[in-house]
Amino acid sequence: MVHVTGKIRITAPRERVFDVVADSRNEPSYNAAMTDVELLTPEPIGLGTRFRARMGNAGMDMLVELTEFDRPHRLSSMTTNPMMETSGSLSFTPDREATIMSWDWQVRPKGWFRMFWPLVGPLGRRQERRIWAGLMRRLEAEAKPDTS
Numbered sequence: 001m002v003h004v005t006g007k008i009r010i011t012a013p014r015e016r017v018f019d020v021v022a023d024s025r026n027e028p029s030y031n032a033a034m035t036d037v038e039l040l041t042p043e044p045i046g047l048g049t050r051f052r053a054r055m056g057n058a059g060m061d062m063l064v065e066l067t068e069f070d071r072p073h074r075l076s077s078m079t080t081n082p083m084m085e086t087s088g089s090l091s092f093t094p095d096r097e098a099t100i101m102s103w104d105w106q107v108r109p110k111g112w113f114r115m116f117w118p119l120v121g122p123l124g125r126r127q128e129r130r131i132w133a134g135l136m137r138r139l140e141a142e143a144k145p146d147t148s
Helices: 014-022 024-029 111-143
Strands: 002-010 034-039 050-055 060-070 074-080 084-095 098-109
Touching: 002 111, 014 024, 014 074, 014 084, 014 098, 014 111, 024 034, 024 050, 098 111
Parallel strands: none
Antiparallel strands: 002 098, 034 050, 050 060, 060 074, 074 084, 084 098
């Protein structure tokens, strides 16, 4: 098992950050590696909601299930795909006009992918930082007034 943690400061209200992240259908707008997400359960988004996500470069489907839903404080999920299983949580803490979003994931490589276990930590940390920086750019761009 590999542990991947980090945090990022996003200049947006935590309710907004939470809501965008909780609905995985938003992820392709800030994660270039994700090409499509389908909601598998009825709305509203909440505990037990499931999504099927497709990673474009790998052509791999993932199943994502929300395992904790405490809006706007904490969101936990379990993601499975043929190569690994990832479980963990996101925490959303107010910081004046911004939100500190922290992640704490446990990644369990499966099958032949286990031989790459030593690389999973460094690659996972870099990938998470890239994904959440994309979220930050998206939400902060939304908040900027249009000056045109």
